[in-house]
Amino acid sequence: MNSVLVFFVNGKKVTENNPDPEFTLLTYLREKLRLCGTKLGCAEGGCGACTVMVSRLDRRANRILHLAVNACLTPVCSLHGCAVTTVEGIGSTRTRLHPVQERLAKAHGSQCGFCSPGMVMSMYALLRNAEKPSMRDLEMTFQGNLCRCTGYRPILEGYKTFTKEFQCGMGDKCCKVKTFSSENDKLFEASNFQPLDPSQEPIFPPELQLSDFLDKQNLIFRSERVTWYRPTNLKELLQLKAKHPGAKLIVGNTEVGVEIKFKHMLYPHLINPSQVKDLLEIRDCQDGIYFGAAVSLSEIDAHLRKRIEELPESETRLFQCSVEMLHHFAGKQIRNVACLGGNIMTGSPISDVNPLLLAAGSQLEVASVSSSGEIQRRKVKMDNGFFTSYRRSVIEDHEALLGIFLKKTCKDEYMVAFKQSRRRSDDIAIVNAAINVRFQENTNIVSEISMAFGGMAPTTVMAPITSQLMINQQWNHQLMEKVIESLSKELPLDASAPGGMIAYRRALLVSLFFKAFLVISQKLGNLGDSLPTKEQSGGERFHFPSNLKSAQIFECVSSEQAICDPIGRPQVHAAALKQVTGEAIYTDDIPAMAGEVYLALVLSSKPLAKITKLDASEALALEGVHRFFCHKDLNDQENEVGRVAHDEHVFAAGEVRCCGQVIGAIAADNKTLAQRAARMVKVEYQELEEPVILTIEEAIKHRSFFSQHPRPLIQGNVEEAFTQADHLYEGTCRMGGQEHFYLETHAALAVPRDSDELELFCSTQNPTEVQKLVANVTSLPANKVVCRTKRLGGGFGGKESRTISVALPVALVAHRMGRPVRCMLDRDEDMLITGTRHPFLFKYKVGFSKEGLITACDIECYSNAGYSLDVSVAVLERAMFHFENCYRIPNVRVMGRLCKTNLASNTAFRGFGGPQGMFAGEHIIRDVARIVGRDVVDVMRLNFYKTGDYTHYRQQLDHFPIERCLEDCLRQSRYEKKLEEITAFNRENRWRKRGMAVVPTKYGIAFGVLHLNQGGALIHIYADGSVLLSHGGVEMGQGLHTKMIQCVARALGIPHELIHIAEASTDKVPNTSATAASLASDLNGMAVLDACEKLNQRLAPIKEALPHKTWKEWIKKAYLDRVSLSATGFYAIPDIGVYHPESNPNARTFSYFTNGVGISVVEIDCLTGDHQVLSTDIVMDIGSSLNPAIDIGQIEGAFMQGYGLFTLEELVYSPQGMLMSRGPGMYKVPGFEDIPGEFNVSLLTGAPNPRAVYSSKAVGEPPLFIGSSVFFAIKEAIAAAREDEGLSGDFPLEAPATSARIRMACQDKFTNLVEIPEAGTFTPWNIVP
C-alpha cells in the first residue's frame, strides 16, 4: 500500500504525503500551490470557472488523453500519475501569451475576467485534441462554461479563428453581415494574431510516460474523517465493497462531490476504481457494445459515434439516441470524467440515461465477492422493477456494477428520446422520455413497446399499462389519442410533487409522446399514417445554429485623429491580458497573511422567528476554531446598519426576518473548518404570531408595505382624460426577480493596521459605503478605515449595497481579534443571502383614442422589497419614472408600493427598476395596438415622444432620437421581409411557431439622489513620466478603467501605455458614489478631465518653452522646477435636481437619456415550450463612443442578461421562504447555446452627447431592457399557436417566459388533458415571490 500522492502541475512534480481525500484539486491549486488563476465560481461543476486540463496516458491504447475537467469536483487523490495544466502553465504576460489567451483578450472576450481562465483552458484542451476544430467542437467545448458579462459573442468570435470554418474573417463565406459599408465593423484584426504552433506545447511528463510504476500502485490515503482506496484489481475492489458496503465508488465525483459539498454528506470510505480494468473496458460484440461501468461519458460518446458511422442505420438507433442525449448531458468537463455506472447507480429520477436504458431493456453486469473470496457475477436487466425507490435499485450495497450492454436495434425497431430542461445545454431534465417500439415486420403494427420517463415520479418510471394497450395496434392517430389519455392516467403527478411545475410536467409527458409519435411516423414512411405536412416539424428539436452570424457597426474615428489618441477606438480592456493568463488578482486571490483566520457565517433557516437559543459550544470545541461572534459582540448602534435606513443588523438581534439572514459567525483556521463549525452552531427558533409573507400578492392582502415609498407622480388629469378616451383598458403584468450571478461571489479580507486602523480588500461596487459602515460597526472614524477594490468578477448592482453581509462581519471580527480575517461566500450562500432584482406587479388602466393614441394612464407599481429597505425606494422610483418607456402620455398617475416580505433584501440590479417599469409600458402599448387593431410598430410611432416633449415628471427631452433608432433597426433587421417569412412559416407549421417583436428603450442617466451625482479623481505624474490614475469608480468588467485611461491619454496627449490604474481606494479618492447607475464614466471621466486640465495648465509654460521636447522630458523638467505633478479632479453633474411637483417642478431629473431599439425573432416549440432566438438586431444611441469594443460588449452583455431575466432565469422559493435555486444547477443564466443565431449591433452615428465626457453616453444599463424583445416575440409566437386552436385575444404570460409558461400558454389538446389542481387545495412545492 502506498500513501504518497504523485502528480504533475504545469510540468512540475508534486508529491504529497497522505493527502486529505476531501481536498479538491481546486483547493489544492489555490491554497497549497498558490496557483490562483483557476477560479472558484460555484463548486458544483456548473460554471466552468475552475476548468483545468488533466492529461493521462491510456496505456492500453498508448495515447495521451487531454481532458478539460472541473477542478472544483476533481478529488486531488484521483490525480496519481496524472499531469495537470492550469492557465498559468500555458503562457503569461511576462514570457509569452498562448494564442488561446491572446485571442480571447484581443477579441474582447474578457470583461470582468473571472470566467476567462476557464474559457482559456476549455479551448486549450480542445486544441490539444484537435488542431483544427470545427464550430461544432466549439459548441460542445463551451457547454460547461458560463460568462455573465460578455454575452458570449466575442468569445466565440475570437475562438472561431482557430476553427476549420474560419475564412480569414473576410472571404465570401465570412460570417459577418456586410450590408453596412460606410462604418467600421471590425473590433479586432485576426490577421495580427500569433499563429498556433502545437509543437510549442508543454510535453507530457516523460516520467509518467516511461514507467507504469505509479499506475500499478495500490493506494490508501487517510484523513481523520475519510479514507481513500485505489485498488488495482476487481477482487480488491469487491473486497473493499464487501467490507464497507456504504463505501462510495468515486469515478467522476460529479454526484458524490456535490453531495459532500452541498448536502454535507460524510462518506468515510471512498474507492477509486480507475485502475480496475474490468470497469474500463469497451467491447464490441455481435449484438451490441459493452461499456465498463467506469468508462467516461465522453469516451462512450466517441465510441458510439464511430459505430454509428460504420454500422447500418437500423442497428444504431439506440446509439443515436444515446449520442443525442449525451449532447444535452451536462457540459464537456463533466462528460469527460463522469461515468455511466455512476449515473445508473445514483438512480436520480431525472437521470438522462436511465430512461434510455430502461426503454432499451439494457443488461447490466454486477459483481460481488463471496465470504470465501470468490468473485460472483450476475446479469441484471433494466426493466420496470429495476429501480425500487428514490435513488435505490436492485443492485445491492456490497455489489459493484461492472458494465452496461447497449444493444444493436433491428430493422423494425425504432427509438426516440427527448429531454426538456429549463435551458437546452448543461441542464438537468424537467421531464425526459425514451420510447422504443418494435413493429411486426414491414407493418405499422406494434409488436413490442417500452416507454420510460424521467421527472414523473421518485424514480425513472415505465408505462406498462399504456404499452400493453398498444400491442398489436396500428401506429396511427387513433392509437396516439388513446395513448396520451392512458399515459396521463397511468403516470399522474402529485400536486405537491418535488420539482413543482406539475401541470407542465403532466403536459410534457403526453407532448413528448406525441413528438415521438411524429418522429416514428415519419420514419415509418408509407407504412404508417400520412402526417399532415403542417404537423411534421413538431417532431424536431432545436440545434445550436452552426452558421452564427453577427455584425458590430460603429463609427470610425476621423483620419485626422492623432494615432496615439485612443478615444473612439476599440481598445482592448486594460487588464484583459492579465485576466486571460490568470494573473489578475481578485479579492480571494490575495495571498493568505500571517495569523489570518477564515470566517464562516451562521445563517437563519427560518423566514420569520424569534431566536430562543444560540449555542456555539460544540463548534468551539473543535481544534482550530477560535471564536463565535453574534449580536452580543456589538452594541445596538454598532449592530444597526443599512444602505439608506439602518434597518438591518450585522448579526440578527433576537429575531430573524428571512431565511439566510446572518445570525453569527465562526472564526477558524481555515475555510473548511470554519464552515463545518458554523453548521454545528445550534440555533433554536420560536415561530412568531405574524404571518410569513413571501409574495407580492400576500403583501397586498396583509397590507405589508414599507411606510417609505416614492411620492406618487401625477401629471394632467387622468380621470377627465379617461372620460374622453375612445377606449379604456385595464390590465396587469408581473415579472420575477433575477439573481446577479456575478461569477465572483462576495469576498472580503480585513487587516488590522496598528490597534485602531483597518484596511479592507473588498469585492464591492461601493468602497465608500463599506468604509462608512465599517466605521459604524467598529466605532472607528472613517479616516482610520481604508477600503480597497482592485477589480470585481462582475457586480451588476449586486455588490452595490449587499456587500455589507460579508464585509461588516469580516471587518468587525478582524478589529476585535486583531488578526486578518477573510471570507468569500460559497455560491449557495451568496445566492441565499444577498437578494435579487425586485419582482414587480403592475396594475394599470389606460385610455386611448381609436387610432391608438394614449391619452391617460393610471398605474400601480408593487415591488417585492424583501425584509429590509436597502435601495428599494430608489428602485421603485426609477420604475415609476420609466413605466411609460418611450411613449408620451399626457395624463398620468403612478403610484408605487414597497412590499415588505420575509425574503432576503432585494437590491440594485443593472437597470435598477427601469426594466421593470418599461416592461409595463411595453404591455400597455401592445394592449392598445391589439384593441385598436393596428400594427404595434405604427402605434409605437404614433405615441413616441418627440424632441421637446415633456415626461410625466416634467423633464423636457432636448434631443430624442428614438425614431431614428427605430427606422435604422427596422432596416438593419429586414423587418418587413422577416414579417412575411414568419407569417408563411406559421401558416405551414402547427407545432413550431415564430414571433418577432420590436422594443424601444429610454433610460434616464443620473442617480435619483442628488448628492450622489459627483465624481472624483487623483492623478500623480511620476518623474519618469508614468502616470498613476485613481478615480472614484470600481472596475467590474465594464471597462471603466480602460475608458478612464483613454480619457487621460487624450487630455494629457500621451500614449495610454504610460497610464496605470491600480485600484479604487477610499484613501485616494474620498466620498465616492457607488459605481452604479451607468454613471461611472460620466462622473469620473469628467473629474479626470478636471485633474488633467490642472496638470496641463501647470505644464503649459514648460511645453511652450520647450516645444520640441518629449513628454518625459517635460515631466523631468517640471519636477526639477518644483512644479506639482499631482492633481485632484472633481465633477458634479450640473443642472439636475430632484423633481417635486410644487417645490421643484422644473427640475431636470435625469442628465440625459440613452435610447435604443431592439428587434428579435424567435421560434418556439409549442409542444415543449422550448425556444430559440433566431436573430436580434440592436441600434443604440450612445453618443460618440469612447471605446466601441467596450460599448458593444456592454450592449451585448446587457442584452443577454436581459434575455435571461425575461426568459430563462427563474428564482425558485419553497413555501417556507427558502431559496431553492442556489446554484447554477437550478438557476439557469444564458449559456453559449442561447445566443441569437444572428446578432447585429449598431451604434447610432452622428449623435454626440453634449452632457458627458467627450460626447459619450452611459451604456451599462440601458440596453438590458432590449432583452425583453425576446419575451414579446415569444408572446407573438404563442399567440400564433393559440390562433390555430381558435383562441384569440390576450392571454397572461408572466416573465420570465420559461419553457413551462410557454408550453402552458400554447393551449391545445395535450394541455387540455391536464387537470390543474385548484390553488389552495394543496401545498405547492414552490411559490413565486
Ligand SMILES: Cc1cc2nc3c(=O)[nH]c(=O)nc-3n(C[C@H](O)[C@H](O)[C@H](O)COP(=O)(O)OP(=O)(O)OC[C@H]3O[C@@H](n4cnc5c(N)ncnc54)[C@H](O)[C@@H]3O)c2cc1C
Ligand atoms: C454540473 C452537473 C451537471 C450534470 N448534468 C447531468 C445531466 O444533464 N444529466 C444527468 O443524468 N446527470 C447529470 N449530472 C449528474 C452526474 O454527472 C451523473 O450522474 C454522472 O453520470 C455520475 O457519474 P460519476 O462518475 O461522476 O459518479 P460519482 O459521483 O463518481 O459516483 C456516483 C455514485 O455512483 C456510485 N458508483 C459509481 N460507479 C459505480 C459502480 N461501478 N458500481 C457501484 N456503484 C457505483 C458511487 O458509489 C456513487 O454513489 C450532472 C452533474 C453535475 C455536477
Ligand code: FES
Ligand atoms: S467552480 Fe467549478 S464549475 Fe464552477
Ligand code: FES
Ligand atoms: S467576463 Fe465572463 S464572467 Fe465576466
